[in-house]
Amino acid sequence: MRKGAQIILDCLRAEGVDLAFGYPGGAIMPLYDALEGSGIRHVLTRHEQGAVFAAEGYARATGKVGVAIATSGPGATNLVTGIADAKMDSVPLVCITGQVRSSLIGTDAFQETDVFGMTLSLTKWNRLVRATEEIPRVIAEAFHWARSGRPGPVIIDIPVDMMKASVEFMGPVRFTPRVPEGGPGRAGPESTFVTMLIALLQQAKKPVALVGAGAKLSGAVEDLRQTLDLLSIPAFATVHGLGAVRGDSPYYLGMVGMHGTRAANMALDETDLLLVFGARLDDRVTGEPSRFAPHAKIVHFEIDPMQLDRVRACELPVIGNLADTIPAFFQEARRVHLPDFSAWRAAAGGAERAEPRKAGLAHPTKSFLEQLFVRMPENGTVLADVGQHQMWAAQCFSASSPRGFITSGGLGAMGFALPAAIGVQLAKPDTTVLCVSGDGGFQMNIQELATVHRLGLPVKMVIIDNKFLGMVRQWQELFFARNYAETDLSDNPDFVEIAKAYKISASILREEEFLDPAASAYVSRRLDRFLRSTQPELLVFECHPEANVYPMVPSGASLSEMVFEE
């Protein structure tokens, strides 16, 4: 006989889990009681949202399933933002929540919420456990769906009495879906697409490649790079695709979309054949959907059929795992004669499409980020929170590390970066993890400084402090007649003192000091020391409050209607 709580942990171990993030509470206490000796390391965050973001960070850095644990009621509701984030960004995540005892379910008992109901639309799959005997199968199925096809979050809600009850336990089980065809991400590559795609390429004059997260998630980065080298057509990446294409490739034009490069957005506007590799084509990438790639036929490599035709119909959907479909295409493409696209490539990446000269109010901040990034080791990871600093960081990121840039791209959840950095640092203890936040977002999960301190994680934290909710302020400036309604954070706390209260070393670097030529050697040494430290460190970079992110495609405009700083 074995208790339900022990069975849960046995099954987690069988799924390869050795690390979980969570926060205890009444309805999950039996699980915590059984933790010791289970072989699973538990990391106590200081808020359930911190736990789920940390689990996401771990999953994003490793490709493994992240695990977050919380109690019923508020514990579960605090997970919801992270679950939604994982759904948007295809992060494999298993969340386990305690629930009030089964006899109380539906009575509005203390700390009861309908976790199953409220997470239906945010998860790939979810279950309310109704008997302790179900636990092995439910956990096996949960991990299957979290990992399979387009990865995503699942949640298992377990009444506290099911965890306490003892039942016969024959060991963890394996889950095999009953119907292999259909369903999420279970489609295979179509046999005819290669011929059709080559025909399209042979007719094309201005083909381009748009690379998203799918290339990384499927483990197809090397296949993709090989294919792009062969095609040698202009290529660009979404924010989640950054690092998939080698930054020094002669055909790489940088990031595309609302704050993408001029070259990438112009090429996308002019192309007659758009090859999409694992990208959802969300509105931050497309601009006004009706004017997206107006001259192009679209070939969409995608594992999730749901993502097809969201913007407009694609001429050739290639449904399947990119690790299968890209090599299938490459093998044939190398055998046939393809047109020489060098003239188009030269035009798309030509000097007249280069970024405007480095100037403007944001220049010092971008220069600061660049100086940090060039000091990062090849296997380092940059995390960006959400806001202006996120886009500046994305614009400055040029490394060729597929999992080297992590951010909350789809949901855009402020407060993501610090707890996610904890997860990344635990997953990659021997590398540099640089967490870039804004002053607004940092305060959304600032309590996780305690987790950083307790674990002694050498996370390098940077706050880009403009004393505003900068991205909202930018939109207020540009589209709401400078009515800075409720975006002023000029009464921010002293971040250095706060960090010190958590026993974390912290300092400030002001923009004027950074720009002072007389201080450049000193600043350089400071940045070196900051990144090389074996301890957690916080560096607050005070920047101009009215610096904006440019280029910018205004909402409702096409990608060719970028706005640049005057």
Place this chain on the structure above:
Amino acid sequence: MHIFHIRYRNTQGTLMRILGAVSRRGIDLPYVQAEPVEHTHKVTLLMDANAKQVGQLCREWRGVVDVVDVRPGAPIQELWDHAHFGLPHPADSVGAAENARTATA
């Protein structure tokens, strides 16, 4: 009006996910009927959706774990009448004909 017949295994939440795909798009469902069919279940939905929404819905339904099959169907007069005159939804998974008798009693 479009009609869809969706076969699914009646596991926890599958029907709710099917319906949620509709409600999240703000589409009214004037007629819903769920019933056991052979070894699975079938839900019949009647709705007014544009072509783009229909494509999105079909893909989203097919992506739901435990959805077995999605088929569009021609609206049948009986269902259309139910929708058109704003009759109440069936209280449970009763047949359309039975519900019609109840509603007009």
